[in-house]
Amino acid sequence: MFLRYHAPASLTDTLGSLVNDKVASRIAAGDPTVWGPAAQEESAKRLGWVGLPESSRPLLAEIEALHAQLREEGLTRVVLAGMGGSSLAPEVICKTAGVDLVTLDTTDPQQVADALAPEIERTVVVVSSKSGGTVETDSHRRTAEKAFSDAGIDAASRIIVVTDPGSPFEKLSTEAGYRKVFLADPSVGGRYSALTAFGLVPSGLAGADIAALLDDAAYAQKQCAKDAVDNPALLLGAVLGDAEKSGAEKIVFAPNGTANDGFADWVEQLLAESTGKDGRGVLPVALTGTDDVGYADAGPDAVPVALGEVDAPQSSSGFAIASDGPLGAQFYLWEFATAVAGAVIGINPFDQPNVEEAKVQARKLLGGSGPADDATPLLTEGAVQVYADGDWASGQDTLAGVLAALLQTDPPNGYVAIMAYLDRHNDRLAADLRPLIARASGKQTTFGWGPRFLHSTGQYHKGGHPNGAFLQITADAPQDLPIPDQPFTFHTLQLAQASGDAAVLKAKGRPVLRLHLSDRGAGLDQVATALEEMSS
Incomplete structure (x- = not known):
């Protein structure tokens, strides 16, 4: 895992304040006061992500056991019905691992039909929702049940659920007799949930090495908890926060260069939903294909981010970032840095008021x-x-x-x-x-x-x-x-x-x-x- 950056000299003051205020160790300890009194109630309920590299490990055996059962039964096609953090993290995990996962995060009728109709005899559907009330995911669940039943398949045996404990969806799933219900950590918000059951269950069932993902995240966890000027999460959060305050609030991700396929799409949700409020925030721009419009000449209002490059690119804003490393480490680094950036900008990174x-x-x-x-x-x-x-x-x-x-x-x-x-x-x-x-x-x-x-x-x-x-x-x-x-x-x-x-x-x-x-x-x-x- 590495981080390189360009930033004005004023970053030294921001970084010094973060170290003196012990922001890193306080976040690592789950201190909800980091973001001020107005954010304290919400942040007190949303800091479970800091310990996920260890607290998620008991899930591994459960996921592996179910994965083996499904393979024995010839159920090798995994469809994930989920929105936001419930789908973006598993998608990048599986792309990076080179395993197949069909992501269903749309209401377009043709795309829904294409996800559920083919090869239904070898398909299982993972339905991921914290409450079960998300209209898209509920509609996908209903449609999947009908598709299985129309094919003469017991729908309950093909549906696996990830939800929060005590949610309406847990009750519905238990009453419906769905094959397996995985309960996620309720103290983790959706966009920080890559290393919870929401990220691990569909990825593990699709065949990704989720144990290695947690191992890499555990390494980053140690680095990010240090109150030191070389802490990569403090550095990254300080750059993001200072850039936003200086008017360079757009973070432009290069379209290639990293082995973590699709990582910018996951970061897009993390940054935009965490920071975009109160008329402030960081706007991620995830470029596609080989077109570099918006990146090569990012302008004074933007920070170019090179994923997979050793050196940070030059920019007219004076801010630039280069970051890469194993996917689990990158998940943890950017989550921690986003929380730090929230403190620098002066917003609550854990709510989504709009x-x-x-x-x-x-x-x-x-x-x-x-x-x-x-x-x-x-x-x-x-x-x-x-x-x-x-x-x-x-x-x-x-x-x-x-x-x-x-x-x-x-x-x-x-x-x-x-x-x-x-x-x-x-x-x-x-x-x-x-x-x-x-x-x-x-x-x-x-x-x-x-x-x-x-x-x-x-x-x-x-x-x-x-x-x-x-x-x-x-x-x-x-x-x-x-x-x-x-x-x-x-x-x-x-x-x-x-x-x-x-x-x-x-x-x-x-x-x-x-x-x-x-x-x-x-x-x-x-x-x-x-x-x-x-x-x-």
């Missing part, structure tokens, strides 16, 4: 009590219906014109967020819009699959720095999928989630442009062409 807002609006729309959002398109061009309101869109009569107007709404140090409520496997070309918008706008640009990002950067969008512009992409569904015993379908839920999120952003004065595609492929091509013309 996450529920979009959920409330979506539930209202599903129940028929919410407003009909953007009922009439501003214009229709080919396969793209354009929905926008507000002065910023006034007078625009072409797709290219309204896109250009959106990108001009925020200041030069703002950002653009693309929110794609699509199928992230079959519609993956949507991610190619990110570098196109970055070029056209000259701003840092994020990309998120909906509703997955609602459990990640969605908190920052509403609670972080109020300088974002938002491009939302929805689409017709070639084939919808009913949700058993619910009055709505997956596509209805998907559109309600998009509309609910847009309504909350608009109520906060953020500019939101929604592009609805009647044909996904043709519509994405149209948007890409319009953006390319803007940059030429």
Whole structure:
């Protein structure tokens, strides 16, 4: 495990204060006073993650025993139904280990069907939820039960649950007779749960070496607990915090260079949901593919982060980071550093005050009590219906014109967020819009699959720095999928989630442009062409 960085000389003062205040040893000891009186009640309930490298070890034997049973029965395909921290950590663990895990963290009907329909005779479904009340995960569970039953398979024997002790989901799972219920540590929040049952159970059942993961985390645990200037967690947290306070609040992760495949996607949730509140916070920008737009010339408002490189890159902000090491160690390092950064910035890194807002609006729309959002398109061009309101869109009569107007709404140090409520496997070309918008706008640009990002950067969008512009992409569904015993379908839920999120952003004065595609492929091509013309 290593950490390199560039930072102004003022970092020495920040680091000295952290060491003198014994911030590292206090966090390691579970001291809830580190983040101030206002955060003390919440942090007192959310510090169990500091001891996970040891406290999670009893899980290993249970997971290994079930893994062996499943393999004996020919059940080798693992589907994970979970949102946010319940899916992001297992996904990166399994990618890095080179083992197969099907991650189901969407409400797109085609993606749900593709996850549950194939090879059901060798499939088990792990349903992960702290309470069981998450609408996406509950819908996945209902659909999985029906899929197994329709195939003549006892559904209860194929469903494994991870939840908090005493939760409604534990009661439901016990009554349903599901094959196994793993109870996670309730003192750990979702985005810090990589080393709990939420991260370990699906990963271990898929075949990842989770014992080695804990071993590597235990090494980092010792390094991060020291009140010393060479403590990597103090250094990383100080850089993140000082950069945010200086106006370099965007943390731009290079798309390659680390053996920890997909690590930036996990860090994205950790940083954005932990710090994006009270008009403050760190906005992660996880680049994709080989395109380096936003990284090579990050600008004065951004901190480039090289994962897997020995030396920190140069940057015009004066801040830069290089970090890498075994995955378990990196999990622990970035969790600890995020908690330190919260103390430096002056926010509570353990709450998520704005996450529920979009959920409330979506539930209202599903129940028929919410407003009909953007009922009439501003214009229709080919396969793209354009929905926008507000002065910023006034007078625009072409797709290219309204896109250009959106990108001009925020200041030069703002950002653009693309929110794609699509199928992230079959519609993956949507991610190619990110570098196109970055070029056209000259701003840092994020990309998120909906509703997955609602459990990640969605908190920052509403609670972080109020300088974002938002491009939302929805689409017709070639084939919808009913949700058993619910009055709505997956596509209805998907559109309600998009509309609910847009309504909350608009109520906060953020500019939101929604592009609805009647044909996904043709519509994405149209948007890409319009953006390319803007940059030429």
